[in-house]
Amino acid sequence: MKVIRTTNHQEMSKIAANIILDRIKSSSHITLGLATGGTPIQTYAYLAEDYLENQTSYQHVVTFNLDEYIGLPKDDPNSYHYYMHQHLFSKVNIPRDQTFIPNGLTEDLAAECETYEQKIQQYNGIDLQLLGLGKNGHIGFNEPGTPFDQHTHIVSLTRSTIQANARFFGTVEEVPKQAITMGIGSIMESKEILLLVSGKEKNQALNKLLHGRIDEQFPASILNNHENVTIIADEDAIMNTDI
Template identity: 35%
Template sequence: MEVVIVPDAVAGGELIAETIAALLSRKPGALLGVATGSTPLPVYEALAAKAASGAVDVSRARICQLDEYVGLPAGHPESYRSVVLREVVRPLGLGEDAFMGPDGAAGDIAAACAEYDRALAEAGGVDLQLLGIGTDGHIGFNEPCSSLASRTRIKTLTRQTRQDNARFFDSPEEVPHHVITQGIGTILEARHLVLLATGEAKAEAVALAVEGPLAAVVPASALQLHPHATVVVDEAAASGLKLADYFRDTYAAKPQWQGI
């Protein structure tokens, strides 16, 4: 696992956008896994700016969803399908045919979960998966004590996660109790995992995920198992890291051609 400490969220967004641009230059049809929420917005804004300027050709890129609320219709403005189309797909000038995600409104949710896992495999697998981290250490919607071998499935959200997401709805009661999420085992199949965390509120979760033991109670600690995992944090989110100076030194000394 590589930890990169950046000055702020904008710098983190630019670094990850550069990494995605480099991937697309090598593999124009790469499958990019995206996360929702406010944290990754600087990444999407920086990537859209690069696409608009002609610095990167995104015309053949494919976008896939990490998770989805259960019970919200696809057209609901806070369904993650709507959010990804609004914040990622359309700003990049892509059509809906470039997008894939699980069906949270399906009559048979278990079948929809299994079908999404199959679809990801048939698409050749995820080349780069962008992740956020919850204050309780969750990735995707794999809440604490999720199996580290789990596949895409339905999960019940914790009270804390529903409270954290209430800001996107008119009232906390409107936040669904259930989601479809890629499992930790599914996430670990992506070729490159990039976790972005910003703000002091994420500092404890980041420290436990990076420096703590591998444990299901901190789902993000599963990144320790991955051969190419990158954790990008701003100074505030890095404030709980005991090895912060080491991470700064190793990144400063890294050959530029390696990227992240």
């Protein structure tokens, strides 16, 4: 894995945005895998800024989001549908029918998982997958213990993830307990992966990713087996790691 060390969150986000823009501009058709959470917000802001300044076109871009909570309506401010609209889709010229996010409100969740995975295949897989890193090593919503070969599936969120994400909700009780997520198998099939890691609270997780063993109890560890991963990490996240 290649590691790009940055001085702060802004620089990490700028470099990530520039890599995404480079891939968008250098292809006639591209499928992006997108992440949510706090980490990529500034990256999306830079993409929006670039669109205002340079009108980089997203007409040829297709996106698949990693995950969505089960039970939140699309217009709930904490849903990832809302998040993506707010931070990116409403800011660039991407055709809305080229943006895919799991539907966490459907009655047949198992069918939704299967269809989502098939749709990714129809677009020949993900060209560039953006990822954040959970404190417990989760990627997407793949919690510790998730089999490495699993594709899109339903997960029960761990206490640690619910607590970490409670900052976006009013109370811990309001955080949904389940989600649909692309699996680690789906993520590993991406042609290129960009992992963003920012802040002191990710320090231990980054250390474990870089120096620990590959273990289903630490989902991100599998990225060591992917041949095209770039980690962009800021100083706080890198502190005390042996890079």
